[in-house]
Amino acid sequence: MVKTVRFNNEITLGQFLKAEGIISTGGQAKWYLQDNPVLLNGEEEARRGKKLHEDDILEIEGEGKYKISYLSAR
Template sequence: MGAMTSSSDVQPLPIRDESIRLGQALKLASLVEDGAMARDVVQDGMVSVNGEVETRRGRQLHDGDVVEFNGEEIVVEAGQS
């Protein structure tokens, strides 16, 4: 762990609105199976946003925010349809 991935490994996560909650983003990106799993991994400090550990499942993510969990990274692309 701790190895940085190259930007080509970051998966885009298009969202319709200007923001999305962290727990919803994890589900939408299929990084977790359901809301309960999202809550658990976030509360356990296993998810980072923009390189910092985030323990709030309701954290609002905006365009350009990068979420990392379990070796996978996603970048929020807000305002996409």
């Protein structure tokens, strides 16, 4: 099941991980992404600064599947 997650403004992968409580600080993103596979639209992504766009699908092993949505895009 895909969880739709809404944000006010465009965010990065690292910001997403923190916002969803997957990591507790932004500084942990680099280490988390080195050790945990994250798929962005079916492709492996390990850049914490990667901007997430409307309707992007993130799959995070052990956490779930997320669809990105922005309030400003509606």
